[in-house]
Amino acid sequence: MDHEIDVPPFFICPVSLEIMKDPVTVSTGITYDRESIEKWLFSGKNMTCPVTKQPLSDDTGLTPNHTLRRLIQAWCTMNASHGIERIPTPKPPVTKTQISKLIRDASRSPHSLTRCLRELKSIASDSETNRRCMEASGAVEFLASIISTTSPQAEPNQDEALGILHNLHVSEASLKSLITFRNGGLIDSLTTVMQKGVYESRAYAVLLLNSMFQVADSSRLFNIRYELFVELVQILKDQISQQATYATLQTLIQLCPWGRNRHRAVKAGCVWELIELLLDCEERKMCEMTLVVLDMLCSCAEGRAELLRHGAGLAVVSKKILRVSTTANERAVRILLSVSKSSGTASVVQEMIQVGAMGKLCSVMQMESGSKTKEKAREILKLHALACKNSACMPGSLGSYLA
Incomplete structure (x- = not known):
């Protein structure tokens, strides 16, 4: 809309702050653009009038405001020289x-x-x-x-x-x-x-x-x-x-x-x-x-x-x-704990060390105290402490993480 054109305020939908195309009036007497009030009522599942905050009945009763719609159409026609297109008459709702x-x-x-x-x-x-x-x-x-x-x-x-x-x-x-x-x-x-x-x-x-x-x-x-x-x-x-x-x-x-x-x-x-x-x-x-x-x-x-x-x-x-989110950390460590407790053979533990899983768990140990994820990480490291200590891939401070 050309900002130099003075749009009457009652042509503006109080929800979307855009000019109305299909004005309808709700039971509280306030008029809105149909698309905006439908989005408020149905998509957002709100059952109150956005302006008055009064509750609306289950049958929202969106009544077409034909008088206001004709005024808007007449205003569009009068301002056609400014590039304003006339708003078409909307189809009536189906029954x-x-x-x-x-x-x-x-x-x-x-x-x-x-x-x-x-x-x-x-x-x-x-x-x-x-x-x-x-x-x-x-x-x-x-x-x-x-x-x-x-x-x-x-x-x-x-x-x-x-x-x-x-x-x-x-x-x-x-x-x-x-x-x-x-x-x-x-x-x-x-x-x-x-x-x-x-x-x-x-x-x-x-x-x-x-x-x-x-x-x-x-x-x-x-x-x-x-x-x-x-x-x-x-x-x-x-x-x-x-x-x-x-x-x-x-x-x-x-x-x-x-x-x-x-x-x-x-x-x-x-x-x-x-x-x-x-x-x-x-x-x-x-x-x-x-x-x-x-x-x-x-x-x-x-x-x-x-x-x-x-x-x-x-x-x-x-x-x-430690690369996605706290939720991802929690779930990834839970997966490693499941593997460690039930499938933690020597070869699996060696693979975990080689792919950096144990090193990541040591990094998790530096997280805030009291973290459930931290406790699960400590449990994994304790389960395989000997294999971790004998690996050159593990940090020398591993013992402090298990204290």
């Missing part, structure tokens, strides 16, 4: 009746279904109000039923439905209903999409699974099928996108507290791919999440064996100590 009719008509023919999905995609892209209306009108269950269809001819519609469902950003209640949809059949369908779908659909599938598992009861998570872990590992390997990688790591963090899931993740090759990911990882959050999963998997014998089987396993874990 439950319209959505319900679209869903009913979709069953008439394959062409009707394709047209329905195309219209739902367009409706969802217009506003957050439309997306919440779709959710309230049964669109979530409708889209889930399409994704769960097993016919090969349905795959194009499955991809479209999955994209729409992902972009709806549905509520926690809807996510919980998806977990139990057709007795858990949607999870199996999403696993199939991750196996056979295009890259974009595979990413949408793991993102949706991550959201579902975040709100799931633990009883739904402790015995996940092996096939899902195979596909999660494949997504880590393919590096579809950073967002998909984060979602995959978060999903593994949610699933791997349970022993059965850990064994299946290890069997699927998860430890190997986590090490490969760490080798090239410089981003703090991703390093932390990768080490969290690796720590979980190294709590079982199979996980430790896979870590030691990888030529760079001990080296990359040791390398991350």
Whole structure:
């Protein structure tokens, strides 16, 4: 906006401080731009008026302020010579009746279904109000039923439905209903999409699974099928996108507290791919999440064996100590402690010395007193004190660290 043009203050949204394009009034009488107030109400899950701080009812009742919108449009027209473009008249929000009719008509023919999905995609892209209306009108269950269809001819519609469902950003209640949809059949369908779908659909599938598992009861998570872990590992390997990688790591963090899931993740090759990911990882959050999963998997014998089987396993874990964050330090030292206590053969201890793990642990000992990570480092050094003292690679002050 040209700063020399005097914009009437009541044209400005009090939340975004930008000129309104679609002014709407909430129940407290304050007018906002629709996009800004929707972001405040739905994305931030705030249920108060930003200006008055008064609570708003569950039905937010965003009433279009047609008078103000016409004034803004007239002002834009009057200032067209200054390069101001006229704000177009916004589309009215969709109604439950319209959505319900679209869903009913979709069953008439394959062409009707394709047209329905195309219209739902367009409706969802217009506003957050439309997306919440779709959710309230049964669109979530409708889209889930399409994704769960097993016919090969349905795959194009499955991809479209999955994209729409992902972009709806549905509520926690809807996510919980998806977990139990057709007795858990949607999870199996999403696993199939991750196996056979295009890259974009595979990413949408793991993102949706991550959201579902975040709100799931633990009883739904402790015995996940092996096939899902195979596909999660494949997504880590393919590096579809950073967002998909984060979602995959978060999903593994949610699933791997349970022993059965850990064994299946290890069997699927998860430890190997986590090490490969760490080798090239410089981003703090991703390093932390990768080490969290690796720590979980190294709590079982199979996980430790896979870590030691990888030529760079001990080296990359040791390398991350004191180079990423406190969280990474804690997890990396925990991994080394698991290996030392349960798999600390003479050859493993020598490898730990050679790759610098023991030297890193000595550096950890110089950290603040009382640190749990420091105590774990001391425990490792005490376990293998003799081998460390006989190594030329260790500092001469090693004894002081063990006092």
